[in-house]
Each structure stands twice: as C-alpha cells, then as structure tokens.
Amino acid sequence: MQVLKFGGSSVATADNIKRVLALAHAAAQRTPTVVVVSALSGVTDALIDAGRRAAAADASYREHLQVLEQRHLDVVRSLLPITGQSAVLSLVKTYCNELESICDGVFALGELSARTLDRLVSYGELLSSRVVAAALAAQDTPHQWLDSRQLIRTDAHYGHAAVDFTTTNPQIQAAVSGADAALYVAPGFVAATHDGSTTTLGRGGSDYTAAIFAGALGAEQLEIWTDVSGMMTADPRLVRHARPIPRISYQEAMELSHFGAKVLYPPTIQPVMRQGIPLWIKNTFAPEDEGTLVEVAPPAHQATVRGLSSIGAVTLLRLEGGGMVGIPGFSRRLFAALAREQVNVILITQSSSEHSISVAVNKADAARAQQAADEEFGPEISAGRLDPLYREDDLAIVALVGEQMKDHPGISGRMFGALGTNGINIRAIAQGSSEKNISTVIRQQDVRKAINVLHETFFEATTRQVNMVLVGVGNVGRKLLDQLARQQTWLREKLRLNLRVVGLANSSRFVLDEEGLDLHNWKPALEAGQPMNLTELTAELLALNLRNTVFVDVTASADVAAGYAPLLARSVAVVACNKVAASSAYAEYARLKALAHDFNTQFLFETNVGAGLPVIGTLNDLLRSGDEVHHIEAVLSGTLNFVFNNYDGTRSFAEVVRQAQDEGYTEPDPRLDLTGVDVARKILILARESGRTLEMSDIHNDSFLPASCLEGDVAAFYEQLAVHEPHFRGLYDAAAANGQKLRFVASYADDKARVGLQSLAPGHDLYSLQGKDNAVLFYTNRYVEQPLVIKGAGAGADVTASGVFADILRAVQS
Known part of the structure; x- marks a missing residue:
C-alpha cells in the first residue's frame, strides 16, 4: 500500500x-x-x-x-x-x-x-x-x-x-x-x-x-x-541557485517546514514519522526527477547544513524590566496569556540575566498578543517593575537547518559573520536545544538578501556573487570596465567570484540592473538610463538590497564623495579613486573610516596616492605589524614628473603640459596638478593613514606657477604659460647648471607636511625617476637609514584602473 x-x-x-x-x-x-x-x-x-x-x-x-x-x-x-x-x-x-x-x-x-x-x-x-x-x-x-x-x-x-x-x-x-x-x-x-x-x-x-x-x-x-522537484536548499523564488535536497531526516524536514518551507505542511510528518514511513516529495511536471526522500536517518556524509527557510510578516514582542530578575513564573504567565488568545509563538529567546524575554508571533496575531500581555502584566508595568511591552513589526525569521550542525563548531559564527558583513542586523537569535536549527529575526526587507548570502555561504562554495556600481565612465572608468570584462573567467575560476556590474553612472545618466549589465555593450544601457541624481541612485541601490555590494567612484566629484556615508552605513563597500573624501576635513575622513569599521565593510582608496602602486596598502601593513612612520618623502604626481622629465627648453613649457594632458596624465583642468593641490591631498592622505591628525590647511605649498596662470579658464591658463615661458626656462636652467633635476616633492616629518618644486642632485633617491613614475620613501623604526621605496608608474588610465580593480577585490575578499 x-x-x-x-x-x-x-x-x-x-x-x-x-x-x-x-x-x-x-x-x-x-x-x-x-x-x-x-x-x-x-x-x-x-x-x-x-x-x-x-x-x-x-x-x-x-x-x-x-x-x-x-x-x-x-x-x-x-x-x-x-x-x-x-x-x-x-x-x-x-x-x-x-x-x-x-x-x-x-x-x-x-x-x-x-x-x-x-x-x-x-x-x-x-x-x-x-x-x-x-x-x-x-x-x-x-x-x-x-x-x-x-x-x-x-x-x-x-x-x-x-x-x-x-x-x-x-x-x-x-x-x-x-x-x-x-x-x-x-x-x-x-x-x-x-x-x-x-x-x-x-x-x-x-x-x-x-x-x-x-x-x-x-x-x-x-x-x-x-510543482517543485523536492525540498530545496532555499526558496527558489528567492535564490536562483537553490537546488533539491536528495535526502533529509524527518526532524530536519519538520524544522524547514515549520520555518516556512511551503512544499510540506508541518503536521504532515508526524503520522508517518511515528511509523518510520518514507516520505517522497516529487514533481508532477518532472516525474523523472529524483525528488527528496524524507527518512529516519539520511547518510552521515550529507551536508552539515541541510537547508534554509524563512517566515515573513512576523512581529517581535519583548517583555523586560528589573522586576523579572530572580522572580519565577514570568515566562509561564506570558505563554499562558498568549495561549488564552490562541496566539501561536513561533520563536522564543530569553536573556541569561532573566531581564528580558522575547517572542515572535505572526503579524496577524500581534495586536491580540500585545493586548493579552499588557493585561497580564498591567500591575507590574504600572508599578514600574516592568517596562511597557515593546513591539516591533515588519520582521521575518530566517532559519538555518541541519541535524549535523551540533557536531560542527563555527556554523553560527559563519552565519552571523556573513549576515553582518552584508549589513543585516539581527534583532533576536534562537537555537533549539536539539541544535538542529539556528534562527534569526531580521527586517522583512532583508529576507531575500539574507537568504542569498547564507545560501552562498553554505551551499555555493564554488562561486561568490559580487554586485558592483561604477560612477564615472571616463578614461579610468572605461579601462576598468574593459579589465573587468577580460577577467570574468579568471575571477570565476581562480577566485571563485562572479563579479557583476549592476550599475553605471556618469554626470548625466545612471542605470541600475540587478541582473547585471553587459560589459561588452554597456553604453546603450547607460544612454537609455535615468537622469543622473545621486540621491535617487543611492536610494534605488539600497532598495535593491543586494548582497556583497561595492560602490566604485572614479570621479573627482565632491558631490559623489558626499554620498559615501549612507552607503557605508548599510554595509556597502566603497572604493574611491576620488581623493575628495580622504582629503576632506579630518572629522569627515575619520567619520567615514569609523562607519566602515562599525558596519563591518570597507572604505578603500589605494589609488588616491600613486595610481596603481601599493602605497597605502604597504603603509597600512607597516602600521599593522607595529612599525611607526617618522618621515615620508615622495614624488606623487605622475603628471608633474612627466612634465619635468620632458621639459628641457627645446619646447615650451606649455607644449609639454599640453602633451601630458593629451596623453591622459593630467586632470581635466591641469592646474589641479601644476599648482600642487593634488600632491598636497596625497601627502595629507599618507600622513593621516600614518595616524596623524592633519588638515589641508596644514600643508605648506610652495607653488612654482605665477599667479596669473590661475586666472580664467583652461584656455587662459595655457596662454599664461606661454607668457611666462622665461620663468619656467629659468627654473630649468638653474637646476641644469648644477647637474640637478627638477622634481615636485612632497614631504612629511615632525607632524608637518609640505609640497614644492626642488632641484635634486644625482645621488638623491628621487633623482632618476623616469617618465610619469612616482616614488614614495618611508623612513620608519625599521627603515631608518635606507628607506622603504615604492616606485613605478604613477599616472595613466590603465594603471589607475588596475589599482581600483585591486581595491574591489580587497573589498570583497576581506
């Protein structure tokens, strides 16, 4: 039968x-x-x-x-x-x-x-x-x-x-x-x-x-x-890569069905479990599929975590107060009051101090549950021995289920770590005494994200989904997209990352698509996007609530930099090529760093100094290992180094600057480079990353540009460069007469920083820099007489994009 x-x-x-x-x-x-x-x-x-x-x-x-x-x-x-x-x-x-x-x-x-x-x-x-x-x-x-x-x-x-x-x-x-x-x-x-x-x-x-x-x-x-091929590792409507569970125990099936697995009605298991009758879950529309066998004891080699499930529309009720401590009977009274109103309690958790007890109920029962509890504990609440009953709506329960979890330490740590990294706040936690499930109460709007994060953590060890938004598709942005497109296969095979660009923006348009944009043909999608509005972009991105999200800024916009805080506060990692945030007022810099720390995410800006060179990363490694930086000396502008390596008096200074701009080494307004403002920002960032509290106004800037070069627009700037050619020729001739080279040097020592043009002799570490190279010299407790030197190309769209790419990978692999 x-x-x-x-x-x-x-x-x-x-x-x-x-x-x-x-x-x-x-x-x-x-x-x-x-x-x-x-x-x-x-x-x-x-x-x-x-x-x-x-x-x-x-x-x-x-x-x-x-x-x-x-x-x-x-x-x-x-x-x-x-x-x-x-x-x-x-x-x-x-x-x-x-x-x-x-x-x-x-x-x-x-x-x-x-x-x-x-x-x-x-x-x-x-x-x-x-x-x-x-x-x-x-x-x-x-x-x-x-x-x-x-x-x-x-x-x-x-x-x-x-x-x-x-x-x-x-x-x-x-x-x-x-x-x-x-x-x-x-x-x-x-x-x-x-x-x-x-x-x-x-x-x-x-x-x-x-x-x-x-x-x-x-x-x-x-x-x-x-209509599904068995019980699934997660709800396939929420998790694209959910897969059938071949075999599962009665107890595990009961746990999953209790916490929302709709394929099986919870009481179903009892009559067959008592007699050890095997239960198959099969698909009417794919009868050849194996389905799921629910049995007494599946093979021990089955997965430690068997499945994920969730219940939505949950309300959390919390009773707390000093009057509960050491007084027996509060739990009994609470459950009796709820039972009288026929309110089913889904989850229970109590603090070890006996100071509070929380229960989760269906939202439809919440009003009756609250009234019952208020009536039961009215005298204690009125007397101040208990706080008024706390109620929180729009919650959900996400449960991790597996009979073998009790024998494997670290499951709950992985669960909470994965949720925390993605900014999913846990309101309450419960673990059954049988240790077959770990249940968390979270916001209803985070359920899809939480289920996907946990499924990825416990069932998709082969690939991790990363969702990236890029603001700025100029020279660096385009190069970055090209690099990402070329590396997709390598990232999947070597790093097990599926890096998906879900958003693009420029100064006029933005587009978001949670399924990912075509990296080989992204321009039409951006051109058909919405008018650019950073507030709307941020709101829509946060509303998507995607897991493992990275926001990448390759603009020079102060407005974009001002939008980092709400992203970090929702555990969205920020990778900034834009130097504005890290060189802004120290309080803002510190706030962004603190937000990243508090919300367990990353705020990375390696390319702020040295483009693709590992300058900030190396500095951080020194400090983390216990070293201390005393002195920094650096050439931090690939633009200025290119200019002074190519200016020898045979061509005008204006022509050399124009070449640098044409080859993509300068900012759109070359004055940002030539005035030393950009270099000042960089040495400020290095000083701050070294642990010093400095403001931009603390950086002494010895500018070599005549004041008239700073007036008017970019065209006027080039005209003034031509007018002052004798000034620039004089600087070069003076250095050349002594066998020296001109270098725009940034330095930091004794809590002071300065930038300016210097003539360096052949024996100096910065003398022989070629082309657009940068170099940074760190003098520390360990590197006293001979500095730690980092040297290489410090400008160019390709190397800058590669530095941003590296930061993206750091952000998602941390």
Whole structure:
C-alpha cells in the first residue's frame, strides 16, 4: 500500500489532471494506492473570498461563485469524453448550488462563523476529487472514491481541527480493507466531528490527510506530488541557485517546514514519522526527477547544513524590566496569556540575566498578543517593575537547518559573520536545544538578501556573487570596465567570484540592473538610463538590497564623495579613486573610516596616492605589524614628473603640459596638478593613514606657477604659460647648471607636511625617476637609514584602473 497526494497546482487544469491520472494508474499497477487530492489551484482562497463578501453584504459573491462553477465545468468538458460528462456536470452543478445556498445564508445573517467557513471551503476538495474519480472511470480504471469526512474524525476546532486517531485509524483501515480495489481517491483537507459537522485540517491540510491515510494503513511510502522537484536548499523564488535536497531526516524536514518551507505542511510528518514511513516529495511536471526522500536517518556524509527557510510578516514582542530578575513564573504567565488568545509563538529567546524575554508571533496575531500581555502584566508595568511591552513589526525569521550542525563548531559564527558583513542586523537569535536549527529575526526587507548570502555561504562554495556600481565612465572608468570584462573567467575560476556590474553612472545618466549589465555593450544601457541624481541612485541601490555590494567612484566629484556615508552605513563597500573624501576635513575622513569599521565593510582608496602602486596598502601593513612612520618623502604626481622629465627648453613649457594632458596624465583642468593641490591631498592622505591628525590647511605649498596662470579658464591658463615661458626656462636652467633635476616633492616629518618644486642632485633617491613614475620613501623604526621605496608608474588610465580593480577585490575578499 502506498499513498500519493497531489497539490493544487497538480490538478489546476485538465492537462495537469491527465498527468495525475497517468501517475496514479502507474502506481496502482505496482501496489494498492490511495490518491489524495487538493482543490484546484486558487479555489480555496476564492471560496474564502466569496464567504467574506457574503458576510459583508457584498452581493458580488454570486459572480465569484459563478466563475468557480464555470472553471470546474470547463475542466470536466476538457477532461472527459462527451459521453461521460453528463453525470459529472450534474454533480458539479449540485455542489455549486449547495455553495450558493450556504453563501446566501451567510449574506442573510451577515455572519461567517468558523463552522460555516469550514463547510464552505470543503467543497474545493470535494469537487476536485470527484472530477479525478470521474476521469479514472472514463478511462475504465478500477477505483473507489472515499469520503474523508466519513473516515477522519476530529474535534470541533474549526479551521484547524485536531484528529482523533483512535477513531480515525480503524475507520480508514475498515474502509480500505472492506473494498476490493487497487486504487482509491479521497479529498484532502476535509474531515468531520463525531456528530458529522464538516471540519478542515488547516491550510496545507491535504498533505496531512495523506499522512493520516499512510499512517493508518501502514503504507510502504507516502509521496507528496507538487510543482517543485523536492525540498530545496532555499526558496527558489528567492535564490536562483537553490537546488533539491536528495535526502533529509524527518526532524530536519519538520524544522524547514515549520520555518516556512511551503512544499510540506508541518503536521504532515508526524503520522508517518511515528511509523518510520518514507516520505517522497516529487514533481508532477518532472516525474523523472529524483525528488527528496524524507527518512529516519539520511547518510552521515550529507551536508552539515541541510537547508534554509524563512517566515515573513512576523512581529517581535519583548517583555523586560528589573522586576523579572530572580522572580519565577514570568515566562509561564506570558505563554499562558498568549495561549488564552490562541496566539501561536513561533520563536522564543530569553536573556541569561532573566531581564528580558522575547517572542515572535505572526503579524496577524500581534495586536491580540500585545493586548493579552499588557493585561497580564498591567500591575507590574504600572508599578514600574516592568517596562511597557515593546513591539516591533515588519520582521521575518530566517532559519538555518541541519541535524549535523551540533557536531560542527563555527556554523553560527559563519552565519552571523556573513549576515553582518552584508549589513543585516539581527534583532533576536534562537537555537533549539536539539541544535538542529539556528534562527534569526531580521527586517522583512532583508529576507531575500539574507537568504542569498547564507545560501552562498553554505551551499555555493564554488562561486561568490559580487554586485558592483561604477560612477564615472571616463578614461579610468572605461579601462576598468574593459579589465573587468577580460577577467570574468579568471575571477570565476581562480577566485571563485562572479563579479557583476549592476550599475553605471556618469554626470548625466545612471542605470541600475540587478541582473547585471553587459560589459561588452554597456553604453546603450547607460544612454537609455535615468537622469543622473545621486540621491535617487543611492536610494534605488539600497532598495535593491543586494548582497556583497561595492560602490566604485572614479570621479573627482565632491558631490559623489558626499554620498559615501549612507552607503557605508548599510554595509556597502566603497572604493574611491576620488581623493575628495580622504582629503576632506579630518572629522569627515575619520567619520567615514569609523562607519566602515562599525558596519563591518570597507572604505578603500589605494589609488588616491600613486595610481596603481601599493602605497597605502604597504603603509597600512607597516602600521599593522607595529612599525611607526617618522618621515615620508615622495614624488606623487605622475603628471608633474612627466612634465619635468620632458621639459628641457627645446619646447615650451606649455607644449609639454599640453602633451601630458593629451596623453591622459593630467586632470581635466591641469592646474589641479601644476599648482600642487593634488600632491598636497596625497601627502595629507599618507600622513593621516600614518595616524596623524592633519588638515589641508596644514600643508605648506610652495607653488612654482605665477599667479596669473590661475586666472580664467583652461584656455587662459595655457596662454599664461606661454607668457611666462622665461620663468619656467629659468627654473630649468638653474637646476641644469648644477647637474640637478627638477622634481615636485612632497614631504612629511615632525607632524608637518609640505609640497614644492626642488632641484635634486644625482645621488638623491628621487633623482632618476623616469617618465610619469612616482616614488614614495618611508623612513620608519625599521627603515631608518635606507628607506622603504615604492616606485613605478604613477599616472595613466590603465594603471589607475588596475589599482581600483585591486581595491574591489580587497573589498570583497576581506
């Protein structure tokens, strides 16, 4: 004997029912089979809606009932041959007339009792099971229809009746043993009290009906046929890479189903678990798929964490106060008060100090739960021994389930670490005494992100999803996108990263797409994007709430830099090529660093100094290892070094600067480079990263540009460079006469920093710099006489983009 249950989606249409017939017929060829069916998909909700409309004196319930009747009639006409339709169509009309009579009574009374609602919704399963039975008869398949209301006895708790197994089991056994059939069809969900009043077993109760039959008959196995191929590691509607769980224990299945795994109704497991009856979860639409086997003890080599599940629309209630400490009975009183209001408690957690106790309940029960607790503890609250009951809505529970977790340390650490890194705040934590689940209460809006983060952590060790937004698609931005496109395969194979660009922005447009943009053809998407508004971009990005998100700024915009704080506060990593933030007022720099620390994310700006050179990273390594920086001397402008390496008096200074700009070594306004402002920012950043509290006004700048060069626009700037050519030639000739070279040097020592043009002799470490090279000399406790030198190309879109790329990887691998 075996029992097969088919859900609403499996019998939603005539074509689907034909699949059910084939599966039922094949099963009955192997062993006697009971088939339990749900109502057609959506019918139960439609019946509830009709009843409520009738109770509200809304006569439109009649139209809704007519739609339901027509749907069933259409299924019969599509499913059965014309010669076999008459009796079934008549039966459908009879049932639908009874439905209308019930709703007419509800309409007249203006009241829908729980008892009447149970009778109303029972017609969904009665109709579907009769249609399936009629289709079997039309195929000449021997079978018998069983009325579950005559076999399953319950109490009078309408809507969620408790089964009397002492009476039910022998009635089912007698009904089946007394019939000479290999195939039986029964409606799920419905039962009756001892006096014959129709009851229901709760939403999802058709699963339970099947388990009741299986337990009563000592079935070889129970099969739950649905529209997914077994229990999944996570909800596939939330997690794209969720996969079926091949085998799972009864206890694990109960935990997952309790915490929202909709594929299985929680009470289903009890009748079969008691007898060790295997339970298969199969896909009606892919019967060849293996599905999930729920059994007593799956093989020990199965995954430590078996699955993830979640419950939405949860409210957290917290009772706390000094008056609870050391006083027994508070928990008992709280649960008794909730029980009186028939409020189901989903999760419980209590502080070790006994100062507070928290319970999670369904949001629909929250008002009654709060009122019950307030009434129970009113005297203590009034006397100040307890605080007023705290209530927090719009929450959800995410649970990690696995029977082997108790034997593997570090599971909870990985769970909390993964959530924390992605800015998911945990409101409450509970771990069952059996250690089969770890449950966390989080914001409802974070559920998708949390489930994906945890699934990635425990089930997708091969690849980690990273979501990146890039602001600035000029020279550096374009080079970065090219590098990312070329490295996609390498990142997946070597670093196990799937780095997806989900957003792009320039000064005029922005586009966001959580599925990722085509790195080989991104321009059309950006051109078709929204008008650029940083506030809107940030709001939409945060609303997407994607895991492992990195915001990359390769602009020079103060406005973009001003938007880092809200991103860091939501654990979005920030990679800044833009020097504005790190060289802004010290208080703002420190605030951004603190936000990154507090919200467990990264604020990285390696390319602020030295483009792709590992200057800041090396400095941080020195400090982390206990060294101390005393003196820094550096050439920090690839632009200025290029200019002074190419200016020898044979061409005008203006021509050399123009070449530097044409080759992409300068800022759009070359004065930012030539005035030394950019270099001053860089030495300021290095001093701050060394642990010093300096402001931009503390940097002494010995500018070599005549004042008139700073007036007007860029065109006027070049005109003034030509006017002052004798000045620049004089600087060069003076240095050359002594065998020296001009270098724009930044230095820091004794809490003071300065930048300016210097003439350096051949023996100096900065003398021989070529082209656009930068060099940084660190004098520390360990590097006293001979400095630690970092030298290399310090300008250019390619090297700068590579430095940004490296920061992105640091941000997501930290």
